Amino acid sequence: MTEPTFSPGMPMWLDLASTDLQSSKNFYGQLFNWEFEDLGPEAGGYNFARIGGKMVCGLGPAQDPSRGSSWAVVFDVDNADETVSKAQAAGAKVLAPPMDVMGSGRMAVLADPAGAAFTVWQPMAHTGAEIIHEHGTFTWAELSTTDIGATKTFYPKIFPVAMNDYDLGDSATYTVFHVAGKDVAGAMANPSVPPSWGVYFEVNDTDAIADQAIDLGANELMRDDTPPGRIAMLIDPQGAPFAILQSNPDFQM
Numbered sequence: 001m002t003e004p005t006f007s008p009g010m011p012m013w014l015d016l017a018s019t020d021l022q023s024s025k026n027f028y029g030q031l032f033n034w035e036f037e038d039l040g041p042e043a044g045g046y047n048f049a050r051i052g053g054k055m056v057c058g059l060g061p062a063q064d065p066s067r068g069s070s071w072a073v074v075f076d077v078d079n080a081d082e083t084v085s086k087a088q089a090a091g092a093k094v095l096a097p098p099m100d101v102m103g104s105g106r107m108a109v110l111a112d113p114a115g116a117a118f119t120v121w122q123p124m125a126h127t128g129a130e131i132i133h134e135h136g137t138f139t140w141a142e143l144s145t146t147d148i149g150a151t152k153t154f155y156p157k158i159f160p161v162a163m164n165d166y167d168l169g170d171s172a173t174y175t176v177f178h179v180a181g182k183d184v185a186g187a188m189a190n191p192s193v194p195p196s197w198g199v200y201f202e203v204n205d206t207d208a209i210a211d212q213a214i215d216l217g218a219n220e221l222m223r224d225d226t227p228p229g230r231i232a233m234l235i236d237p238q239g240a241p242f243a244i245l246q247s248n249p250d251f252q253m
Helices: 021-032 080-089 148-158 206-215
Strands: 011-018 035-038 047-051 054-061 070-076 093-101 105-111 117-123 138-145 162-169 172-179 182-189 196-202 219-226 229-235 241-247
Touching (some): 011 117, 021 035, 070 196, 080 117, 117 196, 206 229
Antiparallel strands (some): 162 172, 219 229, 229 241
């Protein structure tokens, strides 16, 4: 298994902000067989989740519990400060200005023009997930937005990304973020939900894992077969939405 490498504009890490960190660790630990490394008080209770010793993602206490629990998608960038400047000029809001994180990297949190929050990370010691596209690990990021036109204009101004549209039929279009020769994320117009980035975890058996998640206290929003594979969309017991995907090995955009 080759450790992934990330280029600027690619999702490279996931963070869970939880209103009940221990319960979140119990849930995801049982669901995906994650093991946890607590980085200690100086890291504010932040944990790495690992599979077979390899880093999968991070979990920490929610900084504003009134906003609930949520997953954040983190994008690789060459320079966090320059990215923030470009994003502001393109209509983004800065939710957290650039800051150094314990020698691991430099980060900032932004909201795109439609209001979807995301994080940018300039790697130093921490260069991203050490395992992806395997059972229990990150496999796809998806933006739900009320303004797909603004999405296709905004993100190429801050990332070296091409935006490719695919016809889903019934007048529906799916926009794919293409970076360094790879399809790395998607976006869809969805006026019924607040704009947000969502996360997908790869699984070996969608039905078995979705059923287990429900037994562990999750709520299911939907489960269906799609061209990329069988998916289920869930809300974890602390209220954070996430999705699982059993990929179709024959699918190609």
